[in-house]
Structures are given as C-alpha cells and as structure tokens.
Amino acid sequence: MTRLIALYPRDWRERYEVEFLALLAERPPDPAGRLDILLGAIDARLHPQVPGSHAAPEPPTSPRRWAIRVGWLTLVGGLLWVATLIVATNGPIVVDGWGTYRERAAAAPLFFVALILLGTGIVAVALDLPAGARLGRAGAYVACLSGLLWAFAPWLLVAGLIAGVGITAVALSAWEAGRWSGIDAALLVGGQIIGWTLPAGVAFGLVAPGALGVDGIVLPLSVMLSAWIAVGHALIRGTPSAVTTRSGNGPT
Amino acid sequence: MSHELPELGRFTEPSLYILVSLSDGPKHGYAIMSDVEEISGSPLGPGTLYGALARLERRGLIEALEPDERRRPYRLTALGATTLRTQLERMRGFTRAALDRLGEARS
Numbered sequence: 001m002t003r004l005i006a007l008y009p010r011d012w013r014e015r016y017e018v019e020f021l022a023l024l025a026e027r028p029p030d031p032a033g034r035l036d037i038l039l040g041a042i043d044a045r046l047h048p049q050v051p052g053s054h055a056a057p058e059p060p061t062s063p064r065r066w067a068i069r070v071g072w073l074t075l076v077g078g079l080l081w082v083a084t085l086i087v088a089t090n091g092p093i094v095v096d097g098w099g100t101y102r103e104r105a106a107a108a109p110l111f112f113v114a115l116i117l118l119g120t121g122i123v124a125v126a127l128d129l130p131a132g133a134r135l136g137r138a139g140a141y142v143a144c145l146s147g148l149l150w151a152f153a154p155w156l157l158v159a160g161l162i163a164g165v166g167i168t169a170v171a172l173s174a175w176e177a178g179r180w181s182g183i184d185a186a187l188l189v190g191g192q193i194i195g196w197t198l199p200a201g202v203a204f205g206l207v208a209p210g211a212l213g214v215d216g217i218v219l220p221l222s223v224m225l226s227a228w229i230a231v232g233h234a235l236i237r238g239t240p241s242a243v244t245t246r247s248g249n250g251p252t
Numbered sequence: 253m254s255h256e257l258p259e260l261g262r263f264t265e266p267s268l269y270i271l272v273s274l275s276d277g278p279k280h281g282y283a284i285m286s287d288v289e290e291i292s293g294s295p296l297g298p299g300t301l302y303g304a305l306a307r308l309e310r311r312g313l314i315e316a317l318e319p320d321e322r323r324r325p326y327r328l329t330a331l332g333a334t335t336l337r338t339q340l341e342r343m344r345g346f347t348r349a350a351l352d353r354l355g356e357a358r359s
Contacts (some may be wrong), residue, residue, distance in 0.1 A: 016302055022322035023298055033297050039331040040299020051305035130265055132294065 004034060007041035011050045027116065043127055045176065071235030077117025078228025084110040085222050089215045108116045108154060114228070115151040115163075119144050121231035122167055125174055128198060136173025137142040142166035157203035157217075167227055181237075184230045191226025266296055266304040271313065271328060271336040278317055278327035281305070308332065 001024060005017060029037060034072050088107040093100065128139035143166025150159040168189050175185035198220045201207035266288070271280060273287040281301060288296045305326065308314040313332035317325045328336070 016306070018322050019319065019324040020298065023285070023301075026282045026287065027298075029298055033299075036299040037298025038299070040297070040303050043303050044306075045297070049303070049310050085345070113324055132265065162294055 001029075004037045004041065007038065008044050009048065009050075011048070012044045015050050020108055035137075039127060039137075042123070046127070067128070067235045067238060070121055071232045071237075073117050073232075073236060074121030074228055075232035077114045077121070078225055078232060080110050080114035080117065081225055082222075082230055084114055085218055088218050104154075104218075111154055112151045115147050118167075119229055120145075120149050121228070121235060122170055122233055125170055125179070125231060128179055129170075129173060130177050133173045133177050136170050136177070139166040139169025139173065143170060144161065157199050161196055161200050161203055163226075164196050164224070167231075168192050171230065180230075180234045184234045187226045188230035191223050191230075195220050196225035197224075263300070263304040263307050264353070267308055267313075268336075269296065270304055270308060271339075272331055274314060274326060274328040274359050275333070275336060278325040280320065280323040280325045282323070284326070306314060 001021075005013065005020065008017075056242045084107045087110060088104040089102070091103040094103050121141050122140050126137055129136045146159045146166060147163035150156055150163055153159065171180060171185045171188040174180035175182060198207065199217055202217055225232060269288040269292055270284055272291060279287065281298075283290050285296050285298070285301055285307075288301075292334045305314070309316060309326070312329055313335055314326045317327060319325075
C-alpha cells in the first residue's frame with residue numbers, strides 16, 4: 001500500500017498521507033480501491049490540488065491544458081500507427097520453413113510507441129469520467145493491460161482484440177456520460193468493429209491467415225486509426241462537465 | 253464568491269456527496285466514506301474521496317479541523333453550505349420540471 005501512496009506528489013503526502021493511511025487501515029481497499037488510489041495518484045500529479053500549492057486553479061470552462069497536450073500526443077500516436085502500417089507492408093518477403101511471410105520487425109518500435117500513446121489518451125479519458133462510470137473505468141483498465149501486452153507481442157492478436165473491446169467500453173461510457181460527442185464515439189466503435197472483424201477471425205481460427213494474402217492481416221488494422229483520431233479529438237475539444245448523465249440517472 | 257459548484261470534472265458527483273455528508277456536522281475520511289455509501293448506495297474509492305476533499309478544501313467549500321489522533325475531521329464552510337444549497341435547489345427544480353413533464357406525457 002505504501003508503494004501506491006508513494007506515487008502521490010510529495011506535497012500531497014505531506015498534507016494527507018497520515019489521515020489517508022488511517023482511512024486505509026480502517027477500511028483496507030479491495031482491488032478496485034487500489035486502482036482508485038492509483039488513479040488518484042495520477043490525478044494528483046496532473047492536477048495539484050493541495051491547499052497552498054502554487055499551481056493555478058484550472059479555468060472553469062475550457063478544456064484542461066494537460067488534456068489538450070495528451071490529445072495532441074494521441075494524434076501523434078495515430079501518425080505513428082500509419083507509419084507502422086506503411087513499414088509493416090513494405091518489409092522484405094521471406095520464404096522459409098514457416099512458409100511465405102513478410103518480415104515486419106522494423107515496424108515493431110513504431111507499433112509499440114503508437115499503442116503507448118493511445119493508452120495514454122485512454123487513461124486521460126478515463127480520468128475525466130464520472131465516478132459512476134464503472135464500465136468505462138474497467139474498460140480502460142482492460143485496454144491498458146491488454147494493449148501493453150499487444151505492444152510487446154504484436155503477434156498476439158487476441159490481446160489486441162481485448163484491448164479493442166476495452167477502448168470501445170471507454171468510448172461508449174464517455175458518450176453515455178456526455179463527455180464525448182456521438183461522432184467521436186461512433187468513429188472509434190465503428191473503426192474497432194470494422195478493423196477487428198477479419199483479424200478476430202484469424203485469431204480464433206475461423207479464417208486461415210494464408211487466405212488473406214501476405215498483407216491481408218495488416219490492412220484491416222488501418223481502419224483502427226479512427227481510435228487515435230477519436231480519442232485525440234475528444235481530449236483536445238474537451239466537454240463541459242454535467243452532474244446529470246445522458247442516461248438521466250443523475251449522480252451515482 | 254461563486255455559489256456554483258465549481259467545475260470539478262469526474263469529482264463533481266463525489267464532491268456533492270461529500271458536501272451533503274458534512275452538512276450535518278464534521279466527519280473524518282472513514283465516516284464520510286461510510287456516509288456517502290449509505291446515501292448513494294455505491295462505495296466511494298479512497299483515491300476519489302481524497303481527490304474530491306483536496307478540491308473542496310482548495311476552493312474553500314470545506315475546511316480541515318485539528319486532527320483527532322491520525323484522523324482529521326472536515327467541516328462545511330459557510331461558502332460550502334451556500335454552494336450546496338444552491339446546487340440542491342437547482343436539482344430540485346430540475347426534478348420537479350422533469351416529473352411534471354413525465355406526468356403530462358402519461359396523462
């Protein structure tokens with residue numbers, strides 16, 4: 001637990017650590033509580049709120065500056081995703097005992113950074129979701145873990161597919177909470193559905209990889225560019241916060 | 253001073269619950285957490301609780317009292333009470349209008 005609290009900024013710990021530890025001693029957190037503490041630490045670093053700290057309060061109506069920065073970074077990640085696909089479809093054709101395939105190792109670093117930047121954007125979106133948006137938070141958690149796995153192992157299409165389901169949950173949750181426009185949500189969800197249909201068939205053995213040709217598995221992934229565009233655009237545009245959600249449930 | 257609940261992003265709803273919880277007297281973190289769970293029916297995570305407490309304290313809507321051993325109680329300030337009242341009256345107006353419309357739709 002102290003490791004998690006060590007993630008908070010020093011001025012926050014000086015002010016709140018003692019009482020925070022007392023609270024956790026009285027009510028030990030479950031895994032969801034631990035995730036909440038982790039998100040709280042990220043939030044405390046992004047938005048210093050300790051009374052007397054020198055950070056200026058955020059402007060009340062404009063999108064937060066950090067969200068805009070993360071939004072632009074996410075869009076840069078989208079460019080890297082395009083670069084990934086270009087490099088991946090231009091590697092040399094190799095014929096060996098495994099069959100005929102294209103060597104795509106040169107695209108791996110671009111692929112890794114593109115996914116990390118998308119994950120950063122997803123975390124930023126999740127941090128702005130209302131407290132009751134559990135589906136969105138769970139989606140972000142799943143998307144980040146699976147996306148990280150996929151970033152290290154691009155051949156694990158199932159990990160990418162699970163990450164796609166996670167970011168779809170985040171997008172729908174953000175739309176439900178009024179944080180995202182319908183266009184952004186539809187762009188992301190549509191891209192995920194269209195982009196993952198064929199790779200999912202391959203991942204689950206319904207489609208033979210050879211039947212798609214050498215680059216058949218790569219090209220559908222280009223549609224997923226919509227995820228970087230939707231997340232980046234939503235973060236840069238920002239949304240007014242409202243207590244009443246789109247579903248009309250009010251505070252939860 | 254504004255009597256609006258300030259823009260608090262994802263902390264808006266927890267902040268409202270915390271203000272309601274403190275409206276009947278000072279409470280420390282654990283008591284607030286238990287009270288909010290009883291009011292809202294869903295638990296408030298510790299990170300969310302302290303993120304909201306820090307925001308409310310910084311904006312002068314609540315204030316920290318002297319610690320009782322390791323636990324520090326918080327209480328509503330005059331500005332916090334006025335802000336809470338404004339927010340609740342707005343919600344009451346919204347609820348009334350919505351119920352009126354629902355009644356009209358059914359009749």
